[in-house]
Amino acid sequence: MLVAEQVREALAGGIPVVALESTIFTHGLPRPRNVEVALAAEESLRSAGVVPATIGVLAGVPTVGLSTDQIRSLGADDDVMKVSLRDLPIASAKGLSGGTTVAGTAFLAARAGIPVFATGGLGGVHRGASETFDESADLPVLARTSILMVSAGVKSILDIGASLERLETLSITLVGYRTTKFPGFYLADSGFAIDYSVDDAHEAADLVRARDELGAPGAILVANPVPAEHELDPAEHDRVLQEALAAMDAAGIGGHDVTPYLLDHVQRATGGLSLDVNVAVYENNVRLAGEIATALAG
Numbered sequence: 001m002l003v004a005e006q007v008r009e010a011l012a013g014g015i016p017v018v019a020l021e022s023t024i025f026t027h028g029l030p031r032p033r034n035v036e037v038a039l040a041a042e043e044s045l046r047s048a049g050v051v052p053a054t055i056g057v058l059a060g061v062p063t064v065g066l067s068t069d070q071i072r073s074l075g076a077d078d079d080v081m082k083v084s085l086r087d088l089p090i091a092s093a094k095g096l097s098g099g100t101t102v103a104g105t106a107f108l109a110a111r112a113g114i115p116v117f118a119t120g121g122l123g124g125v126h127r128g129a130s131e132t133f134d135e136s137a138d139l140p141v142l143a144r145t146s147i148l149m150v151s152a153g154v155k156s157i158l159d160i161g162a163s164l165e166r167l168e169t170l171s172i173t174l175v176g177y178r179t180t181k182f183p184g185f186y187l188a189d190s191g192f193a194i195d196y197s198v199d200d201a202h203e204a205a206d207l208v209r210a211r212d213e214l215g216a217p218g219a220i221l222v223a224n225p226v227p228a229e230h231e232l233d234p235a236e237h238d239r240v241l242q243e244a245l246a247a248m249d250a251a252g253i254g255g256h257d258v259t260p261y262l263l264d265h266v267q268r269a270t271g272g273l274s275l276d277v278n279v280a281v282y283e284n285n286v287r288l289a290g291e292i293a294t295a296l297a298g
């Protein structure tokens with residue numbers, strides 16, 4: 001694992017650092033918007049005095065703190081892998097490049113000592129999982145990884161109720177940011193309630209300190225809803241999602257292709273509207289993660 005000098009120095013000097021994943025731009029967003037979004041996320045952190053650490057695998061080297069050129073090259077490459085935690089040894093040993101998922105990124109970020117991580121929407125339990133067993137590795141990996149994750153809940157393409165049950169079983173600490181309505185990625189409210197919320201970045205930072213003092217394992221998930229004015233129209237969302245799920249069944253998609261397939265289908269079916277929402281979701285999470293990292297460092 002290679003940790004960029006700027007990230008190492010920031011961590012050693014008490015300067016806030018936020019980890020960012022790379023599957024979101026290698027497999028989740030279309031070109032060329034993907035690279036623009038990834039670089040804008042870094043820029044928004046820098047302008048808030050936070051050091052961004054975008055994480056991915058380059059020619060077999062898990063890299064914490066990709067350079068702008070490295071982000072550009074990963075984001076332009078059709079052949080990069082989607083690297084979950086289980087794929088890291090394969091990418092490393094075979095010298096391959098890839099975008100790391102939340103599971104892959106969280107593992108590397110925690111190893112590097114980065115306490116805060118932002119994504120768009122977490123993976124979770126897929127619809128029909130009682131038959132397919134398709135549950136994202138994001139959940140079990142977060143259960144044993146000491147990091148604070150900012151996410152707009154789990155992706156709304158998933159079975160949200162089942163994902164919430166798994167978050168509970170896996171003992172992932174869950175709070176809403178200024179809400180007890182569990183966010184639904186493209187939607188501000190998934191329709192599911194959660195028990196606790198925090199009102200500001202300091203309260204979120206307190207959770208990290210409390211966890212670490214207790215020596216409790218695992219992640220804290222801060223569920224941050226997309227601002228209501230940016231959410232997808234709920235009726236449009238449900239209609240397009242039903243179509244996407246049917247198309248996926250017909251195409252026989254499975255395994256790690258499921259999430260990219262559904263996101264892409266929804267993006268095309270909404271004429272790019274959902275893409276704008278996904279970007280707004282991500283920007284909003286990156287901003288909050290920066291604030292929490294700052295509160296933790298201070």
Ligand code: PSU
Nearest residue numbers: 023024028101102120121123136137259
């Ligand atoms: N958030 C987004 N877009 C994405 C993802 C998150 O807004 O594409 C990615 C993350 O990398 C997450 C992955 O880990 O989707 C989940 O994939 P799967 O369901 O196959 O575990």
Ligand code: MN
Nearest residue numbers: 134135136255
């Ligand atoms: Mn899966």
